[in-house]
Amino acid sequence: MHPYFSLQRRTALVTGGSRGIGRMIAKGLLEAGAKVYICARDGAVCAQTAEELSAFGDCRSFTADLSSEAGVQTLVSQLTDEIDSLNILINNAGATWGAPLESYPDKAWEKVMRLNVTSVFSCIQQLLPLLRKAASADNPARVINIGSVAGINTISMQAYAYGPSKAAVHQLTRLLAKNLVHEHINVNLIAPGHFPSKMTGHLVTDAEALAENLGEIPMHRWGKEEEMAALAISLASTAGAYMTGNIIPLDGGCTL
Template identity: 55%
Template sequence: MKVEDLFSVRGRIALVTGGSRGIGEMIARAYVENGARVYISARKAEACDALAKELSQFGECISIPADISTMDGVAHLAAELAKREKRLDILVNNAGASWGASFAEFPESGWDKVMDLNVKSVFFLTQRLLPLLEAAGSPDFYARVINIGSIEGIRTTHLEAYSYAASKAGVNHLTRLMAKFLAPKHIAVNGIAPGYFPSKMTAGISDEDNRETLAGTPLKRMGQPDDMAGIALYLASRASAFVCGAVIPVDGGLATTA
């Protein structure tokens, strides 16, 4: 099989949550530029609409703003997609949030906000979209769910982001559990555990902490859009046809150091 066929997503239908910026934007852009019809969702409608308009210069990109930290938002997004499509080939559960505070001062709100968006929405949005995913999957080509975890759910970080680290460990393991039980429905579930990429989340980290992180990264740099595009295309294409339940670090080796 030719490389361009092996890694192709042309003609596939994808939904990327948290798709208006950061890692979500990197993934959405990769899919659009390689021939998929891509829906992006984010809480802020203006940003979501603006990126969809920009990416539509290169292919098909449609904005469906939604706040999936709530069950109403999850239901809204699933219903809006079902109005437009009869199948969903690729679901990327990327929307996420973080919260930093010392152990003694960490608030309940910082726990619940992060858990609701980072873990709960992954499970229930996939559940609501199950009919569309099942419609897309077949024995020859499984539908794909790609959950965005984090290496902070694998390693012990130097940052006091308790709910974030716990939530991403939850996503990493939820990915394995979903993979086991959705595979019989012709849906392959895998995860990406990113390291440090340019995003609003990493922009909030102090310069000192960023320097410490980069110093501990064997490849000595942050991730770039092409780094995320490559793994996202791989997990959505025939190239990963025999990959199921994997959580793949994309972190320059940082998870090996702590």
């Protein structure tokens, strides 16, 4: 690997790293040389993923339910017992909920906002001591939030809380980037379009819905694992050292 993109001797945490986009990014960081911790609510699945990803590097897992403040605190405590600095934080854990507008429940709104927005803020806030220890002018610590094109366009598929939650994370990214740049902590965001994941799994089994979905994407395809991983590696490596506060769509042209 070219040294511009090497993550040797760097440590990363990927929340929601057991599957989907989180797993794609975790694998890419491992292949670039980082030591990677992943966490997910389902500890058994997360441990199995870490075992599988260990074929690519040093990967370890934590059980963590980030939908509560106590869950974030538990994760931070576990991680602090393991490491004394954190170079890369990937805030990927998230949720969605679809229902008709007239019957969209309050509990759906609260769940999505709690995990997609509040937990992102809490993870960054509580992991600041570890990020600060890793940060330097020559090699800033990196926070990479995972937003969505749903936070930019208006294709909601009746997931009324999801798009607003991601738009909030986009703005939070800019605010924190401005506040933390003087501490040598870069904060950027990837706004994915459609990638294979549990969230898009229902489309795979519905040929008509899949065809309609692909028709809305200018490139007429979903993103690939290596494309997601490559962008994350770029932001985490020397290639992204002079970038902060950026919202980067990775969407095949959906936001055009």
